[in-house]
Each structure stands twice: as structure tokens, then as C-alpha cells.
Amino acid sequence: MIIYSDIKKAFRVLESVVHKTPLLSSRTFNEMTGNEVYFKAENFQRIGAFKFRGAYNKISSLTDEERKRGVIAHSSGNHGQGVALASKIFGIRSVVVMPHNSVKSKVEATKGYGAEVVYCGLSTDDREKTTRELTDKYGYILVHPYNDEKLIAGQGTVGLEIFQDIKDLDYLFVPIGGGGLISGCAIAAKHHSSKIKVIGVETEGANDCYQSFRQKKLIKLSSVNTIADGMRTLSVGSINFDIIMKYVDDVITIKDEDIYPMMKFFVERMKILVEPTGAVAPAAVMKNVLGLKGKKIAAVISGGNVDLEILKDIL
Amino acid sequence: MIIYSDIKKAFRVLESVVHKTPLLSSRTFNEMTGNEVYFKAENFQRIGAFKFRGAYNKISSLTDEERKRGVIAHSSGNHGQGVALASKIFGIRSVVVMPHNSVKSKVEATKGYGAEVVYCGLSTDDREKTTRELTDKYGYILVHPYNDEKLIAGQGTVGLEIFQDIKDLDYLFVPIGGGGLISGCAIAAKHHSSKIKVIGVETEGANDCYQSFRQKKLIKLSSVNTIADGMRTLSVGSINFDIIMKYVDDVITIKDEDIYPMMKFFVERMKILVEPTGAVAPAAVMKNVLGLKGKKIAAVISGGNVDLEILKDIL
Numbered sequence: 304m305i306i307y308s309d310i311k312k313a314f315r316v317l318e319s320v321v322h323k324t325p326l327l328s329s330r331t332f333n334e335m336t337g338n339e340v341y342f343k344a345e346n347f348q349r350i351g352a353f354k355f356r357g358a359y360n361k362i363s364s365l366t367d368e369e370r371k372r373g374v375i376a377h378s379s380g381n382h383g384q385g386v387a388l389a390s391k392i393f394g395i396r397s398v399v400v401m402p403h404n405s406v407k408s409k410v411e412a413t414k415g416y417g418a419e420v421v422y423c424g425l426s427t428d429d430r431e432k433t434t435r436e437l438t439d440k441y442g443y444i445l446v447h448p449y450n451d452e453k454l455i456a457g458q459g460t461v462g463l464e465i466f467q468d469i470k471d472l473d474y475l476f477v478p479i480g481g482g483g484l485i486s487g488c489a490i491a492a493k494h495h496s497s498k499i500k501v502i503g504v505e506t507e508g509a510n511d512c513y514q515s516f517r518q519k520k521l522i523k524l525s526s527v528n529t530i531a532d533g534m535r536t537l538s539v540g541s542i543n544f545d546i547i548m549k550y551v552d553d554v555i556t557i558k559d560e561d562i563y564p565m566m567k568f569f570v571e572r573m574k575i576l577v578e579p580t581g582a583v584a585p586a587a588v589m590k591n592v593l594g595l596k597g598k599k600i601a602a603v604i605s606g607g608n609v610d611l612e613i614l615k616d617i618l
Numbered sequence: 619m620i621i622y623s624d625i626k627k628a629f630r631v632l633e634s635v636v637h638k639t640p641l642l643s644s645r646t647f648n649e650m651t652g653n654e655v656y657f658k659a660e661n662f663q664r665i666g667a668f669k670f671r672g673a674y675n676k677i678s679s680l681t682d683e684e685r686k687r688g689v690i691a692h693s694s695g696n697h698g699q700g701v702a703l704a705s706k707i708f709g710i711r712s713v714v715v716m717p718h719n720s721v722k723s724k725v726e727a728t729k730g731y732g733a734e735v736v737y738c739g740l741s742t743d744d745r746e747k748t749t750r751e752l753t754d755k756y757g758y759i760l761v762h763p764y765n766d767e768k769l770i771a772g773q774g775t776v777g778l779e780i781f782q783d784i785k786d787l788d789y790l791f792v793p794i795g796g797g798g799l800i801s802g803c804a805i806a807a808k809h810h811s812s813k814i815k816v817i818g819v820e821t822e823g824a825n826d827c828y829q830s831f832r833q834k835k836l837i838k839l840s841s842v843n844t845i846a847d848g849m850r851t852l853s854v855g856s857i858n859f860d861i862i863m864k865y866v867d868d869v870i871t872i873k874d875e876d877i878y879p880m881m882k883f884f885v886e887r888m889k890i891l892v893e894p895t896g897a898v899a900p901a902a903v904m905k906n907v908l909g910l911k912g913k914k915i916a917a918v919i920s921g922g923n924v925d926l927e928i929l930k931d932i933l
Contacts, residue, residue, distance in 0.1 A: 327662075330664070347888070347889060571926075574662060574666060574890055574891040574892075574922035575890055575891065576891070615930055615933055618926045618929060
């Protein structure tokens, strides 16, 4: 299992290439919730989401020989863009496997960062099959979206940065998709504070980790249904699950319909764009699922790559 | 004429009540323009625009007796909200005179900050007449939107903060409405640097200061036509004009149609909401009106209170 020094090492690798994103706050939000809340704004990260951190750290850990072979990722969203941009910076080849119905803007963005896009079928199995075939044929190195220690260490720098800016947090809320972000952040949080509670947040329609956490075994759902597209994984990774069970204090859920009001608040009051998945942890604080009062809380905004159609819907 | 120490004094008054807004940057924008550009994000200021600074500084300078009488402002937008919030903090009465066709959301926001809204006719003359009548009748103290030294000193803290963060700027681009923001910022800029060029930016449809600057006399337009609603003043103030002639190096214009692409870039690439007036100075940098290369530039985003209908239009 990785430890805090791995995250610190990742931070030194990433320091010069990532944006140190700000902690944002809103008096209105604090008054509404009765807590002192800080939003870690990874929507301002390069490629518009935290995913660049893990992808870059992973690729930087490869040998020259491995890098020469090129990397592959399967992703319909931010992970693909993270791998594409990190590869571009290292000057290596990248292939991103995307479902053939992917949003055009995401495909264009991924290509724009220099990746070759290969289309596949819609199911997770399809994606994995296509990826495996390409890997077998061309020898690409897989950059897994969450079940990878180097990647987790990279995502953990989100947590490390939060504690650079603010020491005495009571709670840290982190969204859970495949579990890469929360496992890295939880290690960082527990290193810095013995009293902090780390809370994972999912939507009800993709509550695999919520179930896994309660049953203390890794549950894989047969399907998910949520507007938070970054949470449409059927289960967290095995590496992630072990870390979550060790360091995370609770996993909670919100409803899909709690997401839009949070996104709208971000747009109207805080003047920032947040994607549905990025609004999940803040929405849990807004709904005050845990009934907190007078607490110092950080919630991670994981990304800001919101489809313009969804944005219009919200407005 | 006010000097830098007035701005420094205003900063000490404001420090604990304003947000110190960040300087944002975008690699993509820098690559597109060939310059190193920093955006001073006053869209993150309280009430969503820099206007809170000047209003608060002005009200803080009043005597107890004056504050007891209450304050009045005429404004269809951010200045009214700034006066309303500052008054609320001081626990005094505020009246905001707004045209009867004002956007409902702006009226609601102004009321939401605790002001009493009085409607008036559409012309500047109507607004001033209504304001004068109320002032005469009730003894309110007028908080002018730009032609006031205490207010200018408050707006100048935007410039002061920029130089706290970054010392060696070549250029500072500032939007011009009534001239309060640029006159304060220009004094701050010239105090900190002898080499910096301060550039004022207007839209072609509201180019009163552009004309005044060239003719070296204060021109008042008979009408204006621009989507940048914060620039729909017929002329800058007399106090502002004197400062502009002394400290500003050039006044340039952009077209209204240059504004939307800049707003879209802010939304899509930088994940922030900027109102049309707030995008004017950045748009002049994007269009590279002055043909700059390799320069270190700051451009002020004056506010983020964009009408949701306009935002939908842009998307």
C-alpha cells in the first residue's frame, strides 16, 4: 500500500507542471450551511480536472523503454484528456479508447491534446477488450484510470495541497468514481491530521462504494444510472478499496437532483463552472447529509468540464 | 487629486471585508497571444464585481451623522449592489434608484443586499432627477458611481493588489465605464512602476473616453450602444478625467463582437463566468489591438454578473 511519502514524491514531480489550484469560499454558502467551507477548485486544473495529476505522475514513473512504446487509456472523459496532455508533454505517443457515442467536444479535446482516439462499443467490457487487443498488438503501456499506485499518488497531491493552505480541517469531502482521488486524498489527510474525518460521496445511482464500504467487501454493480458521468464506474479498484477501508471514515450518497442546485450556485454566486461529478462532494455539504454545524470543511471540486447542453439545462 | 497613500489607506479599510481576488492565467491564452497574461478576477469579489470596494470605502469615510441619514445611489447594476451590501455591513439605510426596465435578477439582488429600490425613467437625466428629489427630500448622502475621490481610492485597491502579487508588469489593461476603476488603478500602477503602460479599454459604441483622451477635453456622448452594460455612461467623471489624462498611457476600443468570444473562452477553457463589461479589457489583449509580443500583462476582469440569457446566447 502506498504511503504519504509516495504522495510527497509525486508532488515534487508535479509541482512545476500542474496548477496549484485555489481553495475557494463563499460567505453565502457558509451562512446557508452553518459551516466554514473551502472548495478545492480542480476545475481550474490543466485539462479542467484533477486527472492530469495522476496521469502525469504515472507516465513520469515509466522507463524510457516503456515510454517509447507509448501509452493507452480507456476513458470517455477527463482521464483520457489527462493522459493525452501528459503524453504530449513527455513527447510520447498516446492512444485513448472511447465509446463511439462519446460527446464530440470530449473527443475533440482529447485529440486536441495530441492523442489518437480509437472508438469502441459502449460497455465497460467492450472498452477493456479493445484496450487489451491494442495493448497486445502494439505493446502500449496501460494507464489505468484509478487502480494504480503511481496514479493514486498523483491524485493524492490534491489532498497535500489542501493541507498546505489550511491545517485544522474537521472534514474532507471527496467524490468517488473509481476511487483514485479519494484514496490519495485520504492518505494525505490522515498523515496531516489525526482528528480529520474523510467522507466519500457517491450518487445513489452509482453507489457501489457505499455498498462495498458497508459490506466490507468489494461490490461490483451490474449497471449505474447517474448524471455524474465521472461516477459511472461499476466498482472502485481493488487497490483503492483497501485504502478506502483503511483511511476513509464514511461513504455517503446524494441524489442526482441535488447536483443541479449546487452547480447553479457555483455559476450564479461563485462565478465558476463545475461539472456534475465535480459538484457531488460540495452538494453533500450543501444538503448537509451529516448534519454538521460550526465545522471547518473542505470539499473537492473534481472538475469543470461540463457539457454546454447540461449547462444550458441548469440555467 | 488623490495620491497613492489614499489608496493604501483604502486598502487598510477594505482588507478585512473584501476578497483578495486571484490573478488567473491560462497557458492556452498565453500561447494564443504570445504574451504572459494575468487576469485580475474581480468577478470573484463580493457582489460579483469590484464596485463593492469603492462603495465600502466611501461609506466608511462618512461621519456618524451622515451615515444616520442613509445613502443613495443610482445604478442599474453592480454599483447599486455594492452600495447596498456596504450599507448593510455598516447597518445603515440605503436607497438605490434603478430604471423601471431593469433586469429582474439585478433588482432582486440589490433588494437582497438590503437596499430599498426606487424606480425611475430610462434616461440618465431621469435617474439623476429622481435621485436629486429623494436626496433633497430625505437628506440622503449620494454615493456617486465614479466621480468621487473616496470611491476612486477604493477601486484603486484592485491595482494595489495586482502589484502585491506581481511586480514587473509591462502593461495593465483596465475597462472604462465612468472611469472610477481605471483612475484608481492607474495611480497604483504608476506608483509601483515607472515603466508600466496603463491602457484603458472601451467598446466602439461607448467610446466617450477614447474621444476625450484624444481631444484632451471631456466629451459627453448623446447616446451609447453596447452590450457592455457597465460602459453605458455618456462620459467619464471630471475627477476621473483629470487622473486619466495624467496617468493613463492610451485609451483603445474593441468591437462588441469581440466580447462574446472572450466570454466563451473564459467559460470553456478557464471555467469562470465573466460579464460582458468584465471581458472588455481581456478581449483587447486577445485581439492584441496593440500588437504586443512577449510582454507581461495584467487585464482586469471587472465583474461576473452576467445575465443568464446572455450566457445562454454565448453557449
